[in-house]
Amino acid sequence: MGYPENILAEGEHVVVHRHPHWKALVVPTIGFLVVTALAGVAAGFTGSSQLSSSTRSVLWIVIAVVWAVVVVWFFLRPLVSWRTTHFVLTDRRVTFRNGILTRSGIDIPLQRINSVEFRHGLLDRMLRTGTLIIESASDDPLAFHDIPQVEKVHALLYHEVFDTEVDPGRRAR
Structure with missing residues (x-):
């Protein structure tokens, strides 16, 4: 099952779309x-x-x-x-969807993100995966495990949050 593009708002663009790392299999x-x-x-x-x-x-x-x-x-x-689990970063939000028969998901608007961090041990570093931790304004930190290329996703998310805060009109497309 692919990522449902129809849940994107008009003008919203996907920056990163990932499934969990293949090590889960x-x-x-x-x-x-x-x-x-x-x-x-x-x-x-x-x-x-x-x-x-x-x-x-x-x-x-x-x-x-x-x-x-x-x-x-x-x-x-x-x-x-694994195939139906999606971690998606758009230019407006972070979306996580998972489930086979019953689906669950969470959306975090970029404006509500306070901090972003990643963690990975030696094996995760060798496999280029890790845990991405997002802290939003009112919630406990959310940990997303087995994100492929976690450092790249971290950098992209940080830049999306920073760019949105500096110049909100720049992201409108």
């Missing part, structure tokens, strides 16, 4: 490979066993159903969730 992918290998081994043992053909068929169906349930829950669900 590493564990589900490894899980998929392990479960598939285990299902293959179980199916191989079932096929080479001295069971009756009807028992063997039932076991193959059980293996296939268990494999499908595990793959859907631990691989496809995180993949779809």
